Amino acid sequence: APVRTVAAVDLGAASGRVMTGRVGPDLLGLAEVARFPNIPVTVGATLHWDVLSLYRSILEGLRQAGPVDSIGVDSWAIDYGLLDADGKLLGNPVHYRDTRTDGVMERVLREVPAEELYPATGLQLLPFNTIFQLVAARDTAQMAAARTLLLIPDLIGYWLTGQIGAERTNASTTQLLDVTDGKWSAQLATRLGIRPAILPPLREPGDRLGVLGKETGLGGVPVTTVASHDTASAVIGVPAQGQRFAYISCGTWSLAGVELDAPVLSQESRLANFTNEVGIDGTIRYLRNVMGLWLVQECQRVWGVDDVEPLLRAAAQVTPLRAVIDPNEPSFLAPGDMPARIGEACRRLGQSAPQTQAETVRCILDSLALAHMSTLDDAQRLSGRAVDVVHIVGGGARNDLLCQLTADACGLPVLAGPVEATALGNILVQARSLGAVGASLDDMRALVRATQPVRRFEPQGSQQVWREAALRLDRGGPDHSAA
Numbered sequence: 001a002p003v004r005t006v007a008a009v010d011l012g013a014a015s016g017r018v019m020t021g022r023v024g025p026d027l028l029g030l031a032e033v034a035r036f037p038n039i040p041v042t043v044g045a046t047l048h049w050d051v052l053s054l055y056r057s058i059l060e061g062l063r064q065a066g067p068v069d070s071i072g073v074d075s076w077a078i079d080y081g082l083l084d085a086d087g088k089l090l091g092n093p094v095h096y097r098d099t100r101t102d103g104v105m106e107r108v109l110r111e112v113p114a115e116e117l118y119p120a121t122g123l124q125l126l127p128f129n130t131i132f133q134l135v136a137a138r139d140t141a142q143m144a145a146a147r148t149l150l151l152i153p154d155l156i157g158y159w160l161t162g163q164i165g166a167e168r169t170n171a172s173t174t175q176l177l178d179v180t181d182g183k184w185s186a187q188l189a190t191r192l193g194i195r196p197a198i199l200p201p202l203r204e205p206g207d208r209l210g211v212l213g214k215e216t217g218l219g220g221v222p223v224t225t226v227a228s229h230d231t232a233s234a235v236i237g238v239p240a241q242g243q244r245f246a247y248i249s250c251g252t253w254s255l256a257g258v259e260l261d262a263p264v265l266s267q268e269s270r271l272a273n274f275t276n277e278v279g280i281d282g283t284i285r286y287l288r289n290v291m292g293l294w295l296v297q298e299c300q301r302v303w304g305v306d307d308v309e310p311l312l313r314a315a316a317q318v319t320p321l322r323a324v325i326d327p328n329e330p331s332f333l334a335p336g337d338m339p340a341r342i343g344e345a346c347r348r349l350g351q352s353a354p355q356t357q358a359e360t361v362r363c364i365l366d367s368l369a370l371a372h373m374s375t376l377d378d379a380q381r382l383s384g385r386a387v388d389v390v391h392i393v394g395g396g397a398r399n400d401l402l403c404q405l406t407a408d409a410c411g412l413p414v415l416a417g418p419v420e421a422t423a424l425g426n427i428l429v430q431a432r433s434l435g436a437v438g439a440s441l442d443d444m445r446a447l448v449r450a451t452q453p454v455r456r457f458e459p460q461g462s463q464q465v466w467r468e469a470a471l472r473l474d475r476g477g478p479d480h481s482a483a
């Protein structure tokens with residue numbers, strides 16, 4: 001098979017990047033072509049994504065990438081833009097951390113009980129799921145004018161090619177996709193006052209979406225539909241062998257779970273707020289969202305500290321497990337004074353609040369490791385899938401302290417890397433469609449294993465201290481992660 005060059009556009013909540021990949025049967029080389037910040041904008045008290053700025057940066061990045069055989073786009077999930085009858089974007093997409101969904105989930109659950117919603121969609125209850133955003137917006141003039149809903153990567157794909165569609169892995173995060181028959185649940189949408197006609201035809205990862213429009217000035221390059229939910233691409237890029245592994249896709253969020261062949265829709269699973277997101281080739285990502293490095297990022301913003309490295313070095317010197325919190329407390333979701341919120345949470349749990357930046361960061365990392373432990377414990381128990389190793393991929397794989405603490409808390413070896421698992425997953429799906437790599441998910445992962453650096457962290461110390469620390473959280477009342 002010939003060597004192919006493809007471009008991956010990967011949009012994260014904090015930054016976006018354009019990468020190129022050179023791919024052949026024994027080759028997977030990655031280069032970063034452009035990186036740009038993703039800075040949300042508040043307009044009239046609503047937090048928006050600056051999607052035109054992102055699009056301009058994407059076009060510039062693709063220009064710098066030079067000639068490629070294909071382009072693929074992935075981003076964070078759930079958020080969307082609406083097109084009017086002329087195919088024009090109606091307003092800027094709203095950020096999932098905006099407050100417009102406050103109280104909406106509770107209202108919807110009175111109309112459609114969780115006992116009904118969960119087996120239908122398989123999704124964890126996150127207050128910002130697309131379904132709740134759409135209900136929050138259902139009586140707006142914008143919604144009345146809307147003809148088409150496009151999730152963020154589908155919107156970028158539409159602008160690049162003029163073609164519309166809803167890529168399946170990302171569509172599965174809307175809570176409007178039937179997890180059993182794989183179709184849009186028109187009945188559920190209608191029941192909640194959402195017009196099913198705005199939901200576009202589903203597309204599969206690997207399908208050709210179209211070719212770049214002339215106005216891009218980039219020539220008629222094909223755009224391939226990838227696993228456009230960034231977490232779906234990241235899990236493709238996990239260098240795992242066999243089935244007995246857990247993964248943590250760790251960046252702004254920590255997405256911690258296992259890969260299954262079929263969804264788990266039990267009552268226990270629902271009460272533990274586990275999600276069944278659709279992956280490539282019929283796989284299911286059985287995981288729970290943990291409020292990841294967002295907590296550190298937001299502290300850095302408040303402190304005006306750009307470089308995280310000195311903070312992490314200082315945090316490594318702090319006494320372990322001085323104070324722990326539940327990272328999934330709803331109060332941590334919106335942007336704001338995170339150091340103060342963390343201090344309050346510590347006091348509420350009968351612990352003294354961190355006094356220094358280093359202590360605050362240590363509290364967050366200890367708490368994330370603890371949440372990784374309880375999430376992966378639950379994932380194994382609820383799915384029956386036992387694991388021998390934890391793969392950490394994404395930016396968090398660079399965070400030695402978090403990787404070691406996670407190994408210690410879980411009592412399992414952590415394999416850290418690749419950092420760019422999402423871009424690799426994006427690239428591999430394109431390469432597979434071009435016939436440049438083996439056809440199976442195992443083949444793709446074998447290529448990642450053979451070509452990408454991975455670091456190993458052995459568990460140290462006794463797990464007992466972690467189990468005891470977890471008990472401190474029980475003082476906070478019922479688990480906040482479940483609604």
Ligand code: LFR
Pocket residue numbers: 012013075076077078079096229230231252253255289
């Ligand atoms: C990670 C991610 C998560 C999703 C969250 C919000 O970037 O895509 O999987 O729950 O962002 O969309």
